Amino acid sequence: MTFINKQYQLKYLERQIQRFGAETLNDQELMYVVLQTFCSDKLAQEISEIYFAENYNLSQMNKLTRSDWQLYFKSEAKSLKMEAICELIKRTNQSPQLILGKICSSKMVGEYLQMKMSSYHQEVLYGVFLDTQNQIIYEKEIFKGTLNQATVHPREIFKIAIQYSAARVIIAHNHPSGHTEPSQNDHNMTKRLVKSGEILGIELLDHLVIGQDDYFSFREQQFI
Structure with missing residues (x-):
């Protein structure tokens, strides 16, 4: 102007x-x-x-x-x-909190967390825990900092799932750069969580990468 x-x-x-x-x-x-x-x-x-x-x-x-x-x-x-x-x-x-008991989808969680996490200056790992009907039981910020296989261990995620008797889990993390393209580390972490969930009988329903204006869904892109 x-x-x-x-x-x-x-x-x-x-x-x-x-x-x-x-x-x-x-x-x-x-x-x-x-x-x-x-x-x-x-x-x-x-x-x-x-x-x-x-x-x-x-x-x-x-x-x-x-x-x-x-x-x-x-x-x-x-x-x-x-x-x-x-x-x-x-x-x-910021969107309202996800409503406990509400049936959710990757799209719903992705849009909610995109509003919530897109402005974060450091990486944050977030978990949404669901029952067998995909109804939300619990949500929590699990880890803050640089995310890699050494810092993000499956036990930290599935410990919460077991505590709340969750049947399924959606995890998400943000890219402070704003880009949603998953890294090789993101792919590796997803595969590790899928395998761990299979052993425990707790399904990793999706892994979302949150960017500035959009999100990437491993399930929607058929990586899960």
């Missing part, structure tokens, strides 16, 4: 919101209006212009750290305010 007249820009946008709703503003105008509530008009304009010169949409805000915001604002107090705003947006965008 090019600011035609700084003196009247905010008033013009406020009138537009009043008449037609905030949804009629583009991303940069919306960011400017929010920033202007705790910044000078000049600073709000500068930051919104710099941000969109470096990022293609508002979703990238979830990737920015406190240090990043301090580079924009040159003020810790304003950076903390922006960090709080981003956290508020993140929480309102």
Whole structure:
């Protein structure tokens, strides 16, 4: 957005919101209006212009750290305010918790966890535990950190499944890069969990890789 007249820009946008709703503003105008509530008009304009010169949409805000915001604002107090705003947006965008007892599918779990995990800055392993009718019994974040066969042992997953008498398990992990293409390690881990589940009589129903805007399902792609 090019600011035609700084003196009247905010008033013009406020009138537009009043008449037609905030949804009629583009991303940069919306960011400017929010920033202007705790910044000078000049600073709000500068930051919104710099941000969109470096990022293609508002979703990238979830990737920015406190240090990043301090580079924009040159003020810790304003950076903390922006960090709080981003956290508020993140929480309102998250889907409700999966409902216990509800019959679920890979698509339902994938879409839920994509909203929940897409902004995570490190890898997280998540488990959804089901009964014989694919009804949800329990869900839990199992592990946080770099995921490999040394750190993610099947016993940590199936111990929870046994504890809750689960017949089936869906596991998921995110790729902080945003890409959903599974790595060779992801394939190896899936095969290991399938074999372990066969021994215990607990089926690995799916393994999901969560990205920025989508998810990858090993079952939908017929790897399971």
